[in-house]
């Protein structure tokens with residue numbers, strides 16, 4: 001056993017671990033170490049890789065001695081994270097060596113969900129799965145094989161297998177996550193679905209509901225730049241959040257908003273900027289497809305007083321901040337995330353916020369609101385080797401759900417509507433013969449998790465369920481076969497994230513130790529299944545090993561795979577930051593053979609290979625042929641006819657302009673006992689995947705309900721009292737089952753604080769697990785690993801927080817898709833609360 005004292009002695013412990021995250025016990029079988037070191041320091045090999053404790057994929061260096069991972073630190077060569085990592089990143093060893101990991105294939109015995117398992121060999125697992133899948137494929141209905149993924153960072157291998165198999169039934173989690181934000185950005189600028197504020201060079205940052213100091217898909221890369229902006233540019237950060245997040249606490253000003261009103265605040269600011277002529281009228285009139293005067297007329301209805309009445313933010317503050325924001329332009333930007341977007345009106349909220357930037361002319365400017373066309377690495381420069389040429393021709397009614405017109409509106413960016421998948425399976429809209437679950441704990445992390453569990457338990461609705469996971473989950477409990485998956489510290493990937501420095505880069509995730517037990521990655525599982533299913537699928541898996549595949553993949557990088565293995569990342573030194581890409585003057589070569597539409601100024605050349613239509617390549621601006629935006633008008637679309645038309649096709653009204661639509665159930669006064677329930681994430685947790693970590697659970701292991709002091713006084717509640725929270729379905733005729741009926745109930749305790757809006761109850765998403773061993777469940781699940789002997793000696797007794805409150809919020813969150821996009825509205829549910837017991 002290696003204790004923290006040992007780690008300190010060898011001098012490899014980082015700040016967070018030294019700060020008392022607890023000792024790790026390194027247990028269990030340790031496989032062969034088959035990686036070449038980047039460097040060796042004494043007996044410690046320093047192996048670069050990429051973190052995956054959250055979706056930010058920071059560059060890491062693993063310190064490994066004698067085949068054992070000791071500690072993890074940041075990789076300074078990573079252009080995004082630049083050597084920093086967060087507490088979750090540091091806690092990697094506690095996941096790798098978690099005694100509750102799944103290390104062998106398991107097959108259920110008894111009824112599904114009963115919890116009785118038999119250990120099987122990989123051979124047996126492969127044979128059974130391949131036999132099932134072969135029959136489905138041979139039946140001519142490949143769509144009956146559905147694949148459910150979550151925060152997948154291995155999309156190349158997943159798409160390869162699904163495309164080769166021919167199934168379109170790829171279910172994902174985007175609608176639960178970031179759909180609205182992406183749709184709003186795509187509708188407005190076309191070039192990207194992700195904004196990358198140039199924070200480092202900014203002087204004023206307006207944050208609408210993003211918790212970048214604790215979460216956000218760019219967490220560390222964003223946070224380090226925000227702090228630099230403050231130090232170097234004296235930047236001011238203003239945060240709107242319904243709750244005092246740690247980001248709000250780090251900001252210069254925090255405004256506590258009523259949920260779902262960010263769009264109105266942004267529109268009211270636009271009104272002030274227009275009325276007071278603080279805009280960059282020339283930019284707006286040149287580069288957007290709407291005139292500044294027309295936009296001024298449109299936003300006139302959104303007065304700061306109206307915004308104050310609905311959001312609670314004082315009108316005078318809205319005026320002042322609008323002026324300050326415009327004053328700092330172009331070195332000012334916004335940032336937003338699920339706080340503004342994960343609402344029933346989130347598409348419009350994020351449209352309003354994006355256009356606020358256009359109004360002050362900061363788009364693509366140094367210190368302004370920027371983006372990069374590559375949200376990962378440059379796929380033209382580093383293409384996937386020999387991809388499957390064709391997409392499946394079979395159709396999936398669920399994956400292509402038509403009721404939400406913006407979900408699949410963008411050809412190359414299909415987002416899908418995840419939260420309705422299990423409801424639609426229950427309603428038998430699409431027949432599923434086999435389901436494979438991967439990197440997703442939908443039975444716990446999705447709304448109406450109880451419905452997901454009900455469907456997964458039903459052998460008629462889901463006749464065969466294979467779950468691939470690193471540790472037991474609510475979802476794996478409902479599988480027929482569980483395949484033990486390697487952690488991110490034992491697997492290979494090509495990966496990178498939207499580049500915060502505006503220059504794309506590429507990274508390698510590589511095993512820092514050999515796989516524990518019999519765990520395997522998809523990159524080994526899929527080729528093996530393909531060979532056994534046969535029928536031609538196998539020809540898409542010609543590589544003998546994962547290394548061979550990545551050797552080919554990284555060939556375009558100078559130094560190739562060998563460079564990647566020792567450096568971890570590569571960035572092309574010839575590339576420059578993607579500032580104002582729309583201004584780029586088209587070259588003579590690009591213009592050769594082109595034609596220009598007289599009326600619109602749009603320049604066309606050639607035809608789009610996919611649609612067969614004329615291909616727009618730019619736009620004439622002031623007599624110069626420039627690249628413009630990748631929207632239908634080649635301008636920034638304040639007015640999006642595209643989204644309006646998508647709405648009409650589906651018999652829905654979508655406003656072409658950013659508007660504010662109040663959330664129906666939030667209209668008027670709520671009843672005395674009613675509140676709006678919101679959700680949030682903690683810095684040390686990443687949903688399921690960190691709840692198994694002893695180091696992280698020691699820091700945060702509970703989730704009481706935050707309630708404002710005034711609200712508590714009104715309802716006679718004191719800190720620590722027990723309450724019953726009852727949720728209601730939305731009363732909303734545009735939402736499935738939107739009848740306002742009572743939905744679910746849970747019992748929890750209150751955390752009374754000034755740091756939350758008086759009409760809100762806030763519950764975090766890091767608790768309420770029922771499986772995964774004592775660490776993940778606060779001692780509730782003492783049985784340990786399915787199919788293995790219980791190990792009470794190992795860690796049950798070390799869970800000093802056993803019995804702490806831990807409630808599953810998703811069991812009372814109704815499915816609530818934004819009617820235009822399908823984004824799950826996580827922060828809009830009306831609940832009533834009732835005191836049931838005084839604090840003990």
Ligand SMILES: Nc1nc2c(c(=O)[nH]1)N[C@H]1C(S)=C(S)[C@@H](COP(=O)(O)OP(=O)(O)OC[C@H]3O[C@@H](n4cnc5c(=O)[nH]c(N)nc54)[C@H](O)[C@@H]3O)O[C@H]1N2
Nearest residue numbers: 209211215216240241242259260337338339680681685686
């Ligand atoms: N630590 C950690 N980091 C993560 C993740 C994680 O699970 N844990 N997950 C990753 C993923 S997948 C995602 S999608 C991102 C999410 O990153 P974020 O969106 O930044 O984080 P969330 O906690 O989901 O929500 C942000 C904030 O919205 C606030 N909020 C709720 N309603 C409103 C509202 O109406 N208006 C405003 N202004 N604020 C509101 C909440 O109080 C919360 O503080 O984080 C990524 N990084």
Ligand SMILES: Nc1nc2c(c(=O)[nH]1)N[C@H]1C(S)=C(S)[C@@H](COP(=O)(O)OP(=O)(O)OC[C@H]3O[C@@H](n4cnc5c(=O)[nH]c(N)nc54)[C@H](O)[C@@H]3O)O[C@H]1N2
Nearest residue numbers: 095150151177439440441445487488679687688689765809
């Ligand atoms: N109430 C509420 N619900 C939410 C949210 C919220 O804010 N509030 N956020 C939503 C959002 S934004 C998202 S993206 C979804 C995410 O929900 P999920 O997609 O379910 O995400 P994860 O919990 O990250 O876990 C997915 C699986 O990844 C496995 N996993 C894969 N690789 C590793 C590894 O290397 N190590 C570890 N430890 N685990 C691994 C875990 O075992 C787990 O089963 O949840 C959504 N649900």
Ligand code: SF4
Nearest residue numbers: 051054057058086089
């Ligand atoms: S921000 Fe995410 S990817 Fe980066 S170190 Fe933390 S957990 Fe790992």
Ligand SMILES: [Mo]
Nearest residue numbers: 055176177178
């Ligand atoms: Mo997410």
